[in-house]
Structures are given as structure tokens and as C-alpha cells.
Amino acid sequence: MSIQEKANEIVAEFALFDDWMDKYNYLIELGHSTPIIEEKYRNESYLINGCQSRVWISAEMVDGKMILKADSDAVITKGVVSLLIRVLSNEKPEDILGNELGFLDQIGLQEHLSPTRANGLRAMIQQIKLYAMASEARKK
Amino acid sequence: MNQKQIIDQFPILKQKINQFPFVYFDNAATSQKPQMVIDRLVNYYSNFNSNIHRGVHKLSQQATDAYEHARMSVQKFIHASSSKEIIFTKGTTDSINLLAFSLGETFILEGDEIIVSELEHHSNIVPWQMLCERKKAILRVIPVTDEGELRMDEFVKLLNKQTRLVAIGHVSNALGTVNPVKEIIDLAHKNNSLVLIDGAQAVAHLKVDVQQLDCDFYAFSSHKMYGPMGVGVLFGKKELLEQLHPYQGGGEMIESVSFEKTIYNSLPFKFEAGTPNVADVLGFEAAIEFIQNEGIENLAAFENEVLSYASSELEKIGRIKIVGKAQNKAGVLSFLIEGIHPYDAGTILDQLGIAVRTGNHCAEPIMKRLGIRGTIRASFAAYNTKDEVDRMVRAIHKTIEMFS
Structure with a gap:
């Protein structure tokens, strides 16, 4: 499945929710089920800076594709980052860099995109794209 | 004195947030403004x-x-x-x-x-x-x-x-x-x-x-x-x-x-x-x-009543730890819900129309001293009521339910 197809799938899932409570319950569920990052990545180098919740994101290249893992000490944050991982993990760095991730707007998570929400989606996306960029740079 | 006469002077409080009546408990960050201002x-x-x-x-x-x-x-x-x-x-x-x-x-x-x-x-x-x-x-x-x-x-x-x-x-x-x-x-x-x-x-x-x-x-x-x-x-x-x-x-x-x-x-x-x-x-x-x-003593009396009511109502929930138990307190109630990250709690409370602050409150050293990363902070002004505290308590019960 392409990045876009995975994103469309998430949009379709969120369209089923009648209200905010269903949406947040789903994020909480995702937060509880996200694969936990290996202990070696739970340190300052993989931490996304911010003052609310802590988020760690790791990236490893396997057969030309980027495997992303993440963790957070807050459950909702973990649910949000798990959506990103689902869409972007196991993809080529060039594809990760080329996607605008418009689906986040469509599922009504704009509040997490506000620049004031430290540790919000914006910083997570930036970090993932940095990993992809670094990998691309190494290829050249 | 009638507290309603105070509340009525603040136009912003009349709005609804996410279909809920707006409860503003972030007064330590900034208070709302009366019409005369x-x-x-x-x-x-x-x-x-x-x-x-x-x-x-x-x-x-x-x-x-x-x-x-x-x-x-x-x-x-x-x-x-x-x-x-x-x-x-x-x-x-x-x-x-x-x-x-x-x-x-x-x-x-x-x-x-x-x-x-x-x-x-x-x-x-x-x-x-x-x-x-x-x-x-x-x-x-x-x-x-x-x-x-x-x-x-x-x-x-x-x-x-x-x-x-x-x-x-x-x-x-x-x-x-x-x-x-x-x-x-x-x-x-x-x-x-x-x-x-x-x-x-x-x-x-x-x-x-x-x-x-x-x-x-x-x-x-x-x-x-x-x-x-x-x-x-x-x-x-x-x-x-x-x-x-x-x-x-x-x-x-x-x-x-x-x-x-x-x-x-x-x-x-x-x-x-x-x-x-x-x-x-x-x-x-x-x-x-x-x-x-209004008289600052009168305004303070409303706040103190809400602060002490909120402290005792929160204690009743059981899974709440009040952070900061000084003898003499004003306006601020910092707390943690056992097992729930303050950011998670703040996000759900916001969805329920309750504005609190979560995080370290620009006071990292005291958080470090107490061995925590942050708290949920409800802070009060003279327009806040016990009824609003009750709504926060219900919202906290809902939050606990969602994360259990």
C-alpha cells in the first residue's frame, strides 16, 4: 500500500466516528497498542523537544526502506504519533519526503498541529523528514 | 454580594466550548476581562x-x-x-x-x-x-x-x-x-x-x-x-x-x-x-x-471558597494527588491523576469545555524538586463557581474512565 493509500484508509476510519469521544477513545486505544520503542532509543538523542509530553522516534533503514518506531509518556500523543508511523514507516525516504500528509487535517487533528503545542505533530513530522533527508544524503 | 453580578460583567464566559458551557480555570495564565475594561x-x-x-x-x-x-x-x-x-x-x-x-x-x-x-x-x-x-x-x-x-x-x-x-x-x-x-x-x-x-x-x-x-x-x-x-x-x-x-x-x-x-x-x-x-x-x-x-476582599472570598471546595472535592475522587499543600494558598490548585499523564488529562478536559493548564508552568526547578515533570493546574478568579468545580470533577471521572 502506498503512503497515500494508507492515509486514505485512516481518513475512512475516522469518518466513522460520530463524536470527539469516539475519536479520542480510538487514539487512546492506538496509544496503548503502539509497539514500544526499544530501550536503547529512549534517550535524549531520540527525544523530540518540548515541555508537555515526551516523544521518542527512531528510524532504521532495512532494504532501502525506513522503519520508524515511536513512544511517548502520554497516551494520546502516542496514539497520534502511531498514525504517523502507520502511514510513513516501511517506506522509501524519497516517498516520505514527497508526501504532504494532508490526511491529518482531514481527520480533525489540527489542534495538534498548532505551533504552540510543543511535541505536537509538527515537530514529529519534522523529525521523521529529517531522518529521511539524512538517509537520502548518505545515498548521494 | 451576588456573584452573578460579577460573572455577568465578563462577556467571554457566556460562550460554549465544544457544546459545553465554558469553564475557565486558567486564570493564573491570564484572567478574563470585564466589559468595562x-x-x-x-x-x-x-x-x-x-x-x-x-x-x-x-x-x-x-x-x-x-x-x-x-x-x-x-x-x-x-x-x-x-x-x-x-x-x-x-x-x-x-x-x-x-x-x-x-x-x-x-x-x-x-x-x-x-x-x-x-x-x-x-x-x-x-x-x-x-x-x-x-x-x-x-x-x-x-x-x-x-x-x-x-x-x-x-x-x-x-x-x-x-x-x-x-x-x-x-x-x-x-x-x-x-x-x-x-x-x-x-x-x-x-x-x-x-x-x-x-x-x-x-x-x-x-x-x-x-x-x-x-x-x-x-x-x-x-x-x-x-x-x-x-x-x-x-x-x-x-x-x-x-x-x-x-x-x-x-x-x-x-x-x-x-x-x-x-x-x-x-x-x-x-x-x-x-x-x-x-x-x-x-x-x-x-x-x-x-x-x-467589587472590593478585593469580596473577590478573594469567592476565590478562596472555590479553592477550598475544589481541594476537598478532588481529594474525594481518590486517585488524585494534590501537589503543593502549603498552609497558606491563593488561587491555584495543582494536581495529578494517578496513572494519567497531565497532557492526556488536559486534552480530555478541554474536549469537555474545561480550560486548565498542564505542564511545568514555566517553573521547571520546583517540578524537578518535587520529582515530577508537570501537573494539571486549575487556577481561579472571582467569577468561578462551585458549580464549575462540580463540572470539573465530573469531567475528571470521565477522563479516568476513558483511560482505564
Whole structure:
């Protein structure tokens, strides 16, 4: 499945929710089920800076594709980052860099995109794209 | 007195958030504004807007009179002995930075010591750290107890011949602790040290009398006491302010300028370079009038009732840990829900129409001291009610249910 197809799938899932409570319950569920990052990545180098919740994101290249893992000490944050991982993990760095991730707007998570929400989606996306960029740079 | 008459003066409180009646418990960050404050701003820009102090035309004179009248209202509000002791700034942070620079240039030498406490907001830490770096001075820190009270026994030990200044918050923004500032001021003065009180969290809740306190400097903001953002005050004793080096240079703060020698203006203008924020100063005066009309004791009585009700209702939930158990508290209730990250709780409470603050509240050192990364903070103003506390309690039950 392409990045876009995975994103469309998430949009379709969120369209089923009648209200905010269903949406947040789903994020909480995702937060509880996200694969936990290996202990070696739970340190300052993989931490996304911010003052609310802590988020760690790791990236490893396997057969030309980027495997992303993440963790957070807050459950909702973990649910949000798990959506990103689902869409972007196991993809080529060039594809990760080329996607605008418009689906986040469509599922009504704009509040997490506000620049004031430290540790919000914006910083997570930036970090993932940095990993992809670094990998691309190494290829050249 | 009828609290409804107070609530009705705040138009913003009539709205709904996510279909729920709006419960605003983030007053320590900024309080809402009564209609009379909003009207004063609109009236200024509709009828008086003009630059002050230099114009000979009618509007400029009216605006100047209004601005200086506001200064006198602030003077009376904090019981200063002269309006020359009232310097308008952008806010508490600006007031403290002004003082750190001017006091530093005038009085602080290598090896001098400045005392702050573990409870302080970053605004009453960082400017002093910067000064200490510039002047090779030393920052000393009063520790706190597990309850969030200052260790006065340790404070006394920190005072010595090198102590130039004690900079202490009147009320803690993170825990709500009311510090024994009168005792601190008296002890510091016996040691020939100056005292700044950061009153940002106090002015809306406590009656402040700078002459009775005998503090040398007192800093506070308009926007935490029902007034507009962008205005604050640095009170300083006249004989001290007169000695201090100016902070920023520019128009207004000078008596005469030539390339050979510039003569600075007299107080308070020496510290007010550039065009001031006239509209918001007038709005600030309206906020003072609001507090005086209602009576600060009456406003505080509503808040204290809500604070103690909220504390006991939260304790009943069971899974709640109240952070900061000082004997004397004002306006702030910090807490944690066992097993739930404050950010998660804050997000769900927001969805339920309840505005609280989560995080470290710009007071990382006290969080570190208590071994936590942050709290959920409900902070109250005179328009908050027990009914709103009940709604928060129900929302907390809902939150716990969602995360279990």
C-alpha cells in the first residue's frame, strides 16, 4: 500500500466516528497498542523537544526502506504519533519526503498541529523528514 | 454580594466550548476581562487616541492626563507613596528584566550574591542568572519543603554580607503557595539587602500595600488582574529608582540630548523610553476600578471558597494527588491523576469545555524538586463557581474512565 493509500484508509476510519469521544477513545486505544520503542532509543538523542509530553522516534533503514518506531509518556500523543508511523514507516525516504500528509487535517487533528503545542505533530513530522533527508544524503 | 453580578460583567464566559458551557480555570495564565475594561480600550481608540506628553493639541493633552491619572490609580492601588514610583512596563517579565539590568549596572559587583527560591517562575530566575553571568555574581536558592513552603531556616543561612538582593514571588504560580514576604523583607533589610517581590500571582487575590510591606521593588502585570495584556508595573522606592542606571534609551526618557552629553529625564519617565502603551494602561486603570468597585476582599472570598471546595472535592475522587499543600494558598490548585499523564488529562478536559493548564508552568526547578515533570493546574478568579468545580470533577471521572 502506498503512503497515500494508507492515509486514505485512516481518513475512512475516522469518518466513522460520530463524536470527539469516539475519536479520542480510538487514539487512546492506538496509544496503548503502539509497539514500544526499544530501550536503547529512549534517550535524549531520540527525544523530540518540548515541555508537555515526551516523544521518542527512531528510524532504521532495512532494504532501502525506513522503519520508524515511536513512544511517548502520554497516551494520546502516542496514539497520534502511531498514525504517523502507520502511514510513513516501511517506506522509501524519497516517498516520505514527497508526501504532504494532508490526511491529518482531514481527520480533525489540527489542534495538534498548532505551533504552540510543543511535541505536537509538527515537530514529529519534522523529525521523521529529517531522518529521511539524512538517509537520502548518505545515498548521494 | 451576588456573584452573578460579577460573572455577568465578563462577556467571554457566556460562550460554549465544544457544546459545553465554558469553564475557565486558567486564570493564573491570564484572567478574563470585564466589559468595562473592553469598553475603555474601545473608547480610547474611538475618541482619544493620540501620542502623549509632547503634543500641544487637545487630544494629546487629554490622552496625557488620562495616562497620568492611571498612574495615580496604580499608586493608590498598591499604596505607594508617590506616583513617581510607578513605572509602566510591558508586564512582570519586562519589569524584572528592567530591574535586573538597571540594578546590575548600578549596584552589582563580582562576587555579590542574589537570592531567589526554588518556587520561582522562570521570569524571576533567568534575568538574575543573566545578570550573574554578566557581573560574575552568584545566584543562591532558597529550598522548599515537600509541601511547597519556603525553608525559612535555610533562607536565614543564605543571607550574608555579599547578599545584594532577594527576589521572591509573593504567590507561587505553580503551587499557589503564599510566601511570608513581610518576614523575608524584614530579614533581608536587617542584612542590608534589597528585596524585589514578584507579585504577578498576588495582585488579583491579595491586598498589596508596598509601604506596609516595605519592599524595595514590586513587579506585577495587568493581564492577571482583569486588565489588558501588554502592561505591567515596576514599583520601586523613589530614592533607589533615582540612583539606578536607565534601562532602555530613546525618546521620553531624556531631558536633553546632544552628541556631547545626554541628560536623562526625571522619574518615572527615565525608565519609560519610547511611546508607551496608552490604551492598555487606561484599560488597566479600568481593571483597578473593577477590583475596587467589587472590593478585593469580596473577590478573594469567592476565590478562596472555590479553592477550598475544589481541594476537598478532588481529594474525594481518590486517585488524585494534590501537589503543593502549603498552609497558606491563593488561587491555584495543582494536581495529578494517578496513572494519567497531565497532557492526556488536559486534552480530555478541554474536549469537555474545561480550560486548565498542564505542564511545568514555566517553573521547571520546583517540578524537578518535587520529582515530577508537570501537573494539571486549575487556577481561579472571582467569577468561578462551585458549580464549575462540580463540572470539573465530573469531567475528571470521565477522563479516568476513558483511560482505564
